[in-house]
Amino acid sequence: MDRPHLRDVPVDVLPEALRARGFPNPGDLAHRVGLAIHRDGALGWDEVDASGRIGWKVRARLSDAFDLSPRLETLSSRDASDGATRKWMFRTAGPWPAAERIFAPREDPTVGPPAADGQVVEFVLIRHWDDHTLCVSSQAGCAMGCSFCATGVLGLRRNLTAGEMTEALVRVQRDAGVRVTDVVFMGMGEPLHNLDQVLAACTNMNHASGHGIARRRITLSTAGLVPGIRRLTRERCRFRLHLSLHSAIQETRERIMPIARLHPLPELLDAMREHQRDLALKWITLQYVALPDVNMDDAHVDALGRELTGLRYILNVIPWNDTGAAHRAPTWDEVRDFTARLRRLRCPIKVRYSAGKSDGMGCGQLAAETVAAAPTGHMLAPPGVFTA
Ligand code: SAH
Ligand code: SF4
Numbered sequence: 001m002d003r004p005h006l007r008d009v010p011v012d013v014l015p016e017a018l019r020a021r022g023f024p025n026p027g028d029l030a031h032r033v034g035l036a037i038h039r040d041g042a043l044g045w046d047e048v049d050a051s052g053r054i055g056w057k058v059r060a061r062l063s064d065a066f067d068l069s070p071r072l073e074t075l076s077s078r079d080a081s082d083g084a085t086r087k088w089m090f091r092t093a094g095p096w097p098a099a100e101r102i103f104a105p106r107e108d109p110t111v112g113p114p115a116a117d118g119q120v121v122e123f124v125l126i127r128h129w130d131d132h133t134l135c136v137s138s139q140a141g142c143a144m145g146c147s148f149c150a151t152g153v154l155g156l157r158r159n160l161t162a163g164e165m166t167e168a169l170v171r172v173q174r175d176a177g178v179r180v181t182d183v184v185f186m187g188m189g190e191p192l193h194n195l196d197q198v199l200a201a202c203t204n205m206n207h208a209s210g211h212g213i214a215r216r217r218i219t220l221s222t223a224g225l226v227p228g229i230r231r232l233t234r235e236r237c238r239f240r241l242h243l244s245l246h247s248a249i250q251e252t253r254e255r256i257m258p259i260a261r262l263h264p265l266p267e268l269l270d271a272m273r274e275h276q277r278d279l280a281l282k283w284i285t286l287q288y289v290a291l292p293d294v295n296m297d298d299a300h301v302d303a304l305g306r307e308l309t310g311l312r313y314i315l316n317v318i319p320w321n322d323t324g325a326a327h328r329a330p331t332w333d334e335v336r337d338f339t340a341r342l343r344r345l346r347c348p349i350k351v352r353y354s355a356g357k358s359d360g361m362g363c364g365q366l367a368a369e370t371v372a373a374a375p376t377g378h379m380l381a382p383p384g385v386f387t388a
Helices: 014-020 026-039 045-051 056-065 099-103 150-154 162-176 195-206 226-234 250-256 265-278 298-307 332-345 368-373
Strands: 072-079 085-092 120-128 131-135 139-141 156-159 182-185 218-222 240-244 284-290 313-319 349-351
Touching (some): 026 045, 026 195, 072 162, 085 162, 195 218, 218 226, 226 240, 226 265, 240 265, 265 284, 298 332, 313 332, 332 349
Parallel strands (some): 182 218, 218 240, 284 313
Antiparallel strands (some): 072 085, 085 120, 120 131, 139 156
């Protein structure tokens, strides 16, 4: 039997994994192991010993059966000038763990084999009163190639594993001396393009034997990968899901988000309606990056009113953060004028100014430092995105 990495194993299947390896009392042991490596944040077997949750004999057998070596190296952490935002850069220290295949067989065989290791990924912690929100990266780079996003320019280097995502959470908590209360998968990458690993990470973040973060405080954000949305609906997944819509006009969407060619608006919005209906969700949050001369005119406001019928939604307007791409950031007056015209939709509207954007930590800005620090891996696109 191979030796999977313990942090890659969702704690809800850990009892089964322990039973298969001959451990007595697997349910109770799984709970104690989960608390030691997630809640207590043990980063190696010596730290599990120090946690005092597991006797040395069982722990010796555990370390024969499971790997618990660090998978990330902290390269740097840096505070933004707003005093509420801090960014970490981590370097992955492969090898690609076998557990990924054992516990969460990938649905999407097109993503792989992994690129060379030593990928650099960025995580951002945002403090708001007593809440600490971690913006999690799910991939090194991203295959979606949105024109307004710095991560998209990188292409996809490789998926992160569940263990890498939760190890980053542990490292951030230890460095910052806080407990993360909220998680948003809005860092680098498209979480629904790496859904098995993302869901395993969410389970370990949420579970009572894991970090214990409330389900409604864990949010996935998607550019519109319909098969992933439908899977979340089918599996009655209760983590939150935001859709990055950015336009209700198909041509515009295709121009700024290549994935729209693969999953056109009618199909995408049907999947969202179904998600809202089947999970009985009161609101669906739609994100809308405000790009002057692209998606802020009256035709786009009218299209929202026309296309979004049957959805009960909150519109989250994000003024574009400069990435150096061929777009222009809206002025304050342009945003105000746009939201005034959006009022005719009669939906709740929020304007979200990204924390840390003047220091390159805002939405869509994660990549610049990565480019400098990471080796070039091969880049992979999801099937059909660039050919459909
Ligand atoms: N891939 C996922 C999640 C990561 S991006 C997605 O696209 O939804 C998180 C959010 O930041 C998305 O709504 C994305 O469209 C937005 N975003 C990307 N680049 C941005 C930029 N330069 N300025 C403002 N928001 C941006
Ligand atoms: Fe990927 Fe999201 Fe950036 Fe688009 S906006 S390139 S989907 S990370």
